[in-house]
Amino acid sequence: MALEVNGKSIAVDEEGYLENRDDWNTDIAKAIAQEEGLDMSDSHWEVVNFLREYYDEYQIAPAVRVLTKSIGKKLGKDKGNSKYLYELFPYGPAKQACKIAGLPKPTGCV
Amino acid sequence: MSKRFLYVNRKAPYGTIYALESLEVVLIGAAFEQDVSLAFLDDGVFQLTRGQQTDELGVKNFSPTYKALGDYDVNKIYVERESLEARGLSLDDLLPLTYEDEDDDWAEKDSIKLVSAAELAEIMQAQDVVLSF
Numbered sequence: 001m002a003l004e005v006n007g008k009s010i011a012v013d014e015e016g017y018l019e020n021r022d023d024w025n026t027d028i029a030k031a032i033a034q035e036e037g038l039d040m041s042d043s044h045w046e047v048v049n050f051l052r053e054y055y056d057e058y059q060i061a062p063a064v065r066v067l068t069k070s071i072g073k074k075l076g077k078d079k080g081n082s083k084y085l086y087e088l089f090p091y092g093p094a095k096q097a098c099k100i101a102g103l104p105k106p107t108g109c110v
Numbered sequence: 111m112s113k114r115f116l117y118v119n120r121k122a123p124y125g126t127i128y129a130l131e132s133l134e135v136v137l138i139g140a141a142f143e144q145d146v147s148l149a150f151l152d153d154g155v156f157q158l159t160r161g162q163q164t165d166e167l168g169v170k171n172f173s174p175t176y177k178a179l180g181d182y183d184v185n186k187i188y189v190e191r192e193s194l195e196a197r198g199l200s201l202d203d204l205l206p207l208t209y210e211d212e213d214d215d216w217a218e219k220d221s222i223k224l225v226s227a228a229e230l231a232e233i234m235q236a237q238d239v240v241l242s243f
Binding site: 058063070 | 140171174177178181182
């Protein structure tokens with residue numbers, strides 16, 4: 001499967017996750033978000049960027065419980081809760097945000 | 111009622127899939143809020159060594175993922191002293207694995223405990239489930 005972004009064809013798997021993490025850029029992120037029916041706000045980017053940093057450091061996409069806890073620690077308690085994250089990413093913060101961030105599907109994702 | 115799970119890791123990190131599979135099972139299993147500990151012995155101690163370089167092997171270096179175990183509330187990591195010493199390694203050669211202790215004002219603490227073979231045998235005895243990789 002492939003995603004068309006700026007006239008370029010980007011390989012994705014059957015669920016829409018990037019085949020090659022190095023392909024990622026912000027235009028691709030926006031294109032994936034659009035497929036997901038999301039309009040990227042600063043709050044969305046904050047979570048997506050957090051996930052990319054987490055992946056760079058630990059080489060995994062965190063489970064949603066760990067994501068929630070870590071976001072709370074880094075960005076404050078008002079953001080480190082499921083309600084806030086599910087409002088941004090209704091189909092699951094780990095799953096949907098990871099896809100937009102160009103990361104693999106989280107290990108043990110919900 | 112949570113059960114006591116021990117994951118026993120005996121193999122070198124690359125060359126077989128055991129080490130990575132074990133780590134993935136631990137991370138997935140961590141969602142079920144059991145009492146989880148990990149043991150590293152024999153060549154398994156190499157899984158925790160610092161400075162792993164896998165470019166020439168053409169596989170992903172997954173050793174940074176061990177540092178996420180603390181986030182997953184997996185903070186009892188036993189390394190067998192005899193195995194470490196037999197390979198000319200010491201605690202300083204291993205990744206610094208830490209966790210934040212919720213019951214102690216989130217103080218950062220070391221997850222790795224060096225134990226003797228005899229102590230590890232006792233730890234194994236005390237488990238409900240032992241999974242060997």
